[in-house]
Amino acid sequence: MVQGSATFETLANSHQLWTTLFNHLSTAIHLKTLKGKWLYANDASYRLWEHDPIREVRTQLPQTDRELLPLAQIADFAQADAQVIRHGDCIEFTTRYSRRASTIFVRKSLISLLPGNRLILTECQDVTQCYEQSAAVGPEALADALQELQQTQLQLVQNEKMSSLGQLMAGVAHEINNPVNFIYGNIRHAQSYTEELMDLIDAYRSGHTQPTASVQAMLDEIDFDFLSADLPKVLASMQVGAERIRAIVSSLRTFSRMDEAEMKTVNLHDGINSTLMILEHRFKANNQRSGIVVQKQYGDLPAIECYAGQLNQVFMNLLTNAIDALEETIDHNATPLEIKISTRLEQQQAIVAIHNGGPGIPPHIQTRLFDPFFTTKPVGKGTGMGLSISYQIIHERHHGQLTCESSDATGTTFTIAIPVKQCSCTMARKKDAPVEHP
Secondary structure, three states: OHHHHHHHHHHHOOHHHHHHHHHHOOOEEEEEEOOOOEEEEOHHHHHHHOOOOOOOOOOOOOOOHHHHOOHHHHHHHHHHHHHHHHHOOOEEEEEEEOOOOEEEEEEEEEEEEEOOEEEEEEEEEEOHHHHHHHHHHHHHHHHHHHHHHHHHHHHHHHHHHHHHHHHHHHHHHHHHHHHHHHHHHHHHHHHHHHHHHHHHHHHHHHHOOOOOHHHHHHHHHHOHHHHHHHHHHHHHHHHHHHHHHHHHHHHHHHHHHHHOOOOEEEOHHHHHHHHHHHOHHHHOOOOOOOOEEEEEEOOOOOOEEEOHHHHHHHHHHHHHHHHHHHHOOOOOOOOOEEEEEEEEEEOOEEEEEEEEOOOOOOHHHHOOOOOOOOOOOOOOOOOOOHHHHHHHHHHHHOOOEEEEEEEOOOEEEEEEEEEOOHHHHHHHHHHOOOOOOO
C-alpha cells in the first residue's frame, strides 16, 4: 500500500498525468498569460478551433489569439480578456463560429498556478445542439410556458392574499363575537325588566290618580307617556342591531374558511349567503345608480363535499363581476337592478347559477373569459385572474364545470356545476375526455 501510494503521488506530479487528464475532457481549454501568449491547449481545443500546436520553444515568436483563433472570435475574446483582467470576475458569453455553423459557450477566468503569476483560463463548449433543441420548442411553446409561469405566480400570490384575508376575518370575528353575545343576551333581560317596571308604574298610577305636584312636574318634564311608548322601540332596535352584528360575525366566520386546506362537507347556501353579506355595501343605491336587488331561488341541496373557502372565493369573483356589469348600465330612472342566484340538484351535481341583467358579453370576448390575464376592465381595476382562478378551482380542484351564457337580450349567467361527492366524480372524470372551457 505504501509503495502504491508513492507511485501514485509520483504519477500525479508528472506532466504526463495532467496532460492525459486535460486531453480527456470534451471541453476545449487553453491557458495564456495576461499579455495574450498561449501557454497550453488541450486536444479538444485543437479539434474545435483547428489551430496549430502550441510551440514550447521560448526563442520562437509567442502565439496569440490572432495566430490561433478564427478572425471572427478575436475581438470577442480580446474584450472578454480585458474585462477579466480589469474586474477579476468570471466572464461567460456565447460566440458564433461560422466555419462550423456552431454556437460556442465561452467561460474566462483568472487562475494562479504560482504565487503572483496570474493566467487567463478559457473554457469553450459547443452548445449548438442545445440551442437547436430550444429553437425546436418554438416561440408559441415558450410563450405558453411563460404564461403558465406568470399564472402560477399570480395564483400563488392570490391564494396567499385570500388565506391572509381568511385568517384576518376569523380573528376579527372571534374578537367581536364575545362582546356581541354579551350585548345580545343582556338586551333580552333589559326588555323583560323594562316591561316589568312599566307594569309597576302603570299599577302605581292606577292607584294614585292624583300625583303630587312634584311628581307631576317630573312626569311632564321627561314626557313620560312618550318615554314609556318609545323605550320598548329603542330596545327592540338595539336587538335588531345586535342580531345584525351577529349575522355579520357569522358570515365572517363562514367566509374565513379561505385558509382551510381540507375538503369538507358544507352547505353551499351558507357560503353564498356569507359572500352576499360581505358584499352587501355594494348592493346599496348610490349617486350613480339605483340599488341592486338580489333574488335567491335556492333549491333543495344536500351537503356538498368541497373546499369551502375556495368556493367562497369563486362566489365572490362571480358576484363582484355581476355588480360591475350592472354598474355599466347606469340609469337614474331605471327600476332596481337585479342579480338572481339559483341552486338545484341535477344528476348528483350541485348547480349554482348567478345571473345579472347587465349588457351582454360579445361572442369574441366570451371565448377568452377564462384566459389568464385577460380583462376588459380599465388598468388598475382588474388583473384578469378572477375568472381564470375561478375556472381552475371549479374544474381542477372540484372536477366540475364553470360556463357562461350571455347576450344583450337576456344578460349574463355564470353556471357552476360540481359533484356532491368528490370521490365518485374523480373516478368518472378519468374515463372522460378533459372538459375544455369556452
